[in-house]
Amino acid sequence: MARVAVEIPKIGLVMEAVRVTRWLKNVGDAIRQGEPLLEVETEKSVVEIEAAVSGRLEEILTAVGAEARVGDRIAWMEAEQAPAAVAPPARSPTRAPVASPRPTGGSASVGNRIVSTPAARRLAAERGVDLRRVSGTGPGGRVQLADLANETASASAPSSTAFAAPEMTPMQRALARSMTLSNATVPQFTLERSVDGSAVQAARTAYAAANAAAPAPSMNDFLLYSLGRALTEMPAMNAIYVDQGGGGIACARGTHIGLVVAVAGGLLVPVLHDVEQLSLTELAARRRDCVERTLQGKLRSDELGGATLSLSNLGAQGPDRFAAMINPPESAILAVGRQRDCVVPRAGGLAIRPMSELTLTVDHRVANGRLAAEFLARLVQILESGDWRV
């Protein structure tokens, strides 16, 4: 038996602090490794933290409602088996192969540093994987890409400091940080264009008539669908600026679009992945599920990143038009004003059409005015075309 500390793991890329919302086990309870131990609220969602070892919960150090930083000790467990110590790797001058796999599946370390390749570290950071829990199969126990093949986000890593602003929730703080970053570091410009919603309206009416049971795709679904197509057609817009090595452009593999969702106490931007592969109906189902889980705080961490562009729609009660701020590291955001009937010239006469104002905010490092204008024009064209894969 051995006393083992329970620490707050790093769950998201930018996560620094959490609030304990519920302990799922009481002191004295027997716990199996991998069983949920407590629930915490991160900046982005409520997540469960699992027990890293099997044993008995001995002492709770952080009460419900209290805040803890990544790496903080929040409880003690009496473990059934002592965690095996991880010895520094033996390195022979001839670089002999690793003789035997480590019994506990830990990585090699030198002092506090995990021996791992740059590519493995990057992938681990992207997936939120704790390298200390990964078996390294490279020379001297070095963790390599292949060792991460089956790893998913889990467990703990030490962190830096959070800011001291006790009146803000972690989510509010994350938002503040992200928007400050956007305003301070992203040179952004906006373009506007109005779109005629007649084709979308007609398609929704027709869908509702034909499918009494299923809800018709919403305006947002049409927007997401059309954005997906426009981004796929114009890969130069489907990219983000990467501020390293003197700066560069990273083109996205696939088309991933964020959807700004207002939730209690802030907003979240879940990402719909590979939008270009979905029909309108599939997209609508995916969007409904995603928004529902966003509101319930049940998003998976992999659903919160990877987008190049986000959609912000303040709805029928919203403003006529507004400009949104880019959500870094994304490179664009489309703000959609409320739809209203307007008098517009059509075929030499006047017509009343349901019009919306689209405002596209773009990272100038990724796209210039001409490209952004072409993109917006193409988006409007798709939305007005009626040519959709339902």
Add this chain to the structure above:
Amino acid sequence: MEQTFIEILRRALDEELARDVSVHLLGEDVAAGGAFGVTKGLAQKHGEKRVRNTPISEAAITGLATGAALCGLRPVLEVMFIDFATLAMDCLVNQTAKYRYMSGGQLTVPLVVRTQSGAAGGAAAQHSQSLEAWFAHVPGLVVVAPATPAEAYGLLKSAIRLGEPVLYIEHKRLYTMRGTLDDAAELPAIGKARIARGGSDLTLIAYSAMVGTALAAAGQLAALGISAEVIDLRTLLPLDMETIATSVRKTHRALIAHEAVQNGGFGAEIAARIGSELFDELDAPVWRVGCPFAPIPFAPELEAALLPDAAAIVQGVQEMLGTPAQLGR
């Protein structure tokens, strides 16, 4: 029709002499064919004014060729061994490479210096060196090193037409290599590498004769279940980093192989650039395979022992991956 490396070089020179009257061949004994017979018969065909023998002074004839290029000709100078290019260094480095820059672009030096490097057949320490890194260190020069007869043909023609000073390095071990020209093939661009073999697990970067060695190593690695991509750089300066980056982003591992002494070789430059520009892509340390830090010996057995071969590359891969036991099985 299959031809040797030498025959194909001769054909490229013959065609360029016929195509452009400003093309002239200069060098020690070139009217009689040169030390390796590359220019054999060209003086008879194009005249001794255009295929000229020169005195045995690399310093003087490099100056002559540079002057001729400045005055509008497109000379192709043969420097018999790259080991002798040391004598031409002052002109090449301080004059030839600098004219365009120091004249603000008013002067150009459309000169190709054909030379020959590498070890083969006991040519010993003064006639076997691979000194390309010295020249690849000089802004204003272009350094080309073909790996096959067909590549040599296209690259020599592109070099003659480039309009810049080019050091064109032939490897003496390749001279007997046979190949077939694809008459429909476009001339390769100077500064563009080619993928000599596709693969997914690691990238072998090589040039000149070492490309063949790397391809042989890739074959041995395939038998061990390792898929190696082989890049033939073709041009060292300017370096086609884009092709390297595309490959390393795919394989996450890189090994650079050259016959030159590993210490301070051109592989060090490539390794450093991969290290700084592709750090996050790397899943293994960048590895180099080159000659030990020693002069090339005369004795054929010692020469063979020193030169990096396919087995040395395979061993390098094993060391890089740290899994020789697994690979050996």
